[in-house]
Amino acid sequence: MNPIERALGILLLLSSGKLVSATTLAARFDVSLRTIYRDIDRLIALGVPVDAERGAEGGYRLAKGYLHPPVALSRNETAALLSALALIRSIRTTPLAADLEAAERKLVASLPKAVHDLLSQADRIIGIEPVPADIFHAGTKAEPTGAWQRALDGFMMGLLESRRVRFDYANPSRQELRAHDVEPYGILFDRDLWYLAGRCVDTDILKIYRADRASDLEVSGFRFRPPKDFTVQSLLGGVWLSRAMRRWEREGPVARIKITPGQARKLSADWYYKHAAFTPAEDGAIVIGIPNASRERILPLVRWLGPGAEILEPTELRQELADELTALAAVHDGQGAGS
Structure with missing residues (x-):
């Protein structure tokens, strides 16, 4: 039995929801405990949520609800899903882009074969026109870069883990980069640009940062408790820009x-x-x-x-x-x- 076959066998055994010890798995597949440990690590690295419990009665099992039956979609529902995916792809930079691609592959794999052909035709039957250049406001145009993607991904990681993030920020009205320590609250997308919303620790002010102007972002070890009354919806409709303009009037x-x-x-x-x-x-x-x-x-x-x-x-x-x-x-x- 090769490692792939053994990993699949372990996955099926753990799907029962009951704890299965490493000793039991080693005996079942006639391999060493060290080999089982490597197999479990390999499954976790692939994104399989394996829960482990220590002790004499411990073992491994899959997180509850991980395995689902195939999703039964009608043709109209599939077309709606295609449209949503095409719209997401038209955005030049998206949060956690690699994870989104992996999630899409898993979703497609779980769908009935009857709709696979239709999904594969997405680029042929659905087109999304990109946001045109706004010549009147040339400063609001930016080309995607690896730094932009890393800043957006890092901010999202801090948001999901309720951890502060640190980054250097390039304000066009200043000549030098400035370091910022921020508690991430949310992200928003406006006119082909991503913006990061969070509390600036130094000033205790909710600020909006353009993601493409942030660099060297890292998630810190400082945890914080997000405010229960905050919603990024309160910043839409240009509210974030109006607030920013009032602050810019005071600063420059x-x-x-x-x-x-x-x-x-x-x-x-x-x-x-x-x-x-x-x-x-x-x-x-x-x-x-x-x-x-x-x-x-x-x-x-x-x-x-x-x-x-x-x-x-x-x-x-x-x-x-x-x-x-x-x-x-x-x-x-x-x-x-x-x-």
Whole structure:
């Protein structure tokens, strides 16, 4: 009997739910106790939940409920499952991606053979269009990397085990990486990016971190008790972004642009700018405060808004925009092309 056949035999014996001693298994398969120990370790490494009890009356058995009968799915239920799996695959980075792939293989193996062919046709019959690039907010686009996946996986491990995580974080408004010690509470997905939600130990504030900006994440030995009243659903609908903007306003420079009420209505429909601060001005205009004063963010916005928009702060961008518009007007100030 080869190791694979013996491992299968052990699996069947342990599925009874009763404790089976290593001595009994060694006698049953005519091998040494050391060989049985290696076989059990091999099963555990493959993800089989083998429970062990020490003592004279101890032994091994499978965790209750591990083995299930084949799942009976109708054709419509199979199609629904295909659609869900296709949607998950369209997300460029997913938490615990390797574990998800292993779980999918196990699920497919447990299904009736009649639906295997349909499952194998998923890529042929179901297509998911990826989230298009948002040129207006170029900073929200990131390409998947191994570091991004490791950060997302590590954060999820800390969340599942109720352990703190440590990582270095690259805030675009700062030049250096900063170390963070965080109690992970949840994760959320927004516009093709994963975000990590957790309590920053140093500041005692619930913060949202972009997973692709976290690096060298490790799960620490410090356990914590997650708050019973927290739910990541409370951060959806842009709530997380609105909270983050209020914090960014306190921590860094804020650009201020005077705009017309009509332009304010336009920006209020944007997924990002609608969470900025809108303040009425004395002349009936609106002043929008944006917690990002970089030229890469502000100049394209004012160009898009057009006449009626005026940069108030930072003042150094006023002259740069004026020179640019003067040059652009010189090109277009004529009777037509080539005049």
